Amino acid sequence: MNRTIAAAVICALTATIAACKPPPTDADLRRATPAAEPTFASAPLPSPDTKGAVWAHSPAHAGRLIYGIPGNPALLALECLDEPGELPALQITRISPADSGAGALLALVGNGHIGRIAVDAVKVNGASVWQGRAPAGMTLWEPLAGPRQLTVTVPGAGMVTVNPSTLPMELIERCRGA
Structure with a gap:
């Protein structure tokens, strides 16, 4: 019986002590965290007009294709990277301004x-553009390996x-064969 009374007294005291303390809040977190400077990405760019755009072999780099309207700056580049000791890979560059980092x-x-590839802002010829690479054998490259837009x-x-072209398909097949 004494144990029962002691347990009841302990429960009553615990409830009384808990009732005296306010519940936790988020207020302390807000005060402890310094306000971060807001960072924003550059304004989005409009989609470029690609009427008349074609794939062509790059005059500056053998084994590299560029895509764009003749006489204008290229919009895309596709290249096979065959480095010793590594699987052949394709590298794609979206030649468009990219925020550093x-x-x-x-x-x-x-x-x-549908293929998705991680790209990063990379400095190329002094300009920051989007660039990523992945093994040539991956299925993410299949959208480029077909005859349609x-x-x-x-x-x-x-x-x-x-626009449709056989050049990307030929480059992918050649790279996969390497």
Whole structure:
């Protein structure tokens, strides 16, 4: 019986002590965390007009294709990287301004496939552009390996409509064979 009374007294005291303390709040977290400076990405760019755009072999780099309207700056570049000791890889560059240190997913959509590849802002010839690479054997490259139109999108860099051509398909097959 004494144990029962002692247990009841302990429970009563515990309830009384708990009732005296206010419940926890988020207020302490807000005061302890310094306000961060807001950072914003650059304003999104409109999708470029690709009427008349074509794939062509790069005059500056053998084994590299560029895509754009003849006489204008290129919009995309596709290249096979065959480095010793590594699997052959394809590198895609969306030639569009990219914020320093930024990363995104580039989406390839078309020819019955969807591919996504991680791209980062990389300095090329003094300009920061979107660039990513992945092994040539991955299925993410399949949208480029078909005979129909496709789209290439990077958030904030607009959507590039890619007109049909056999050149990307040939480059991918050659790279996979390496």
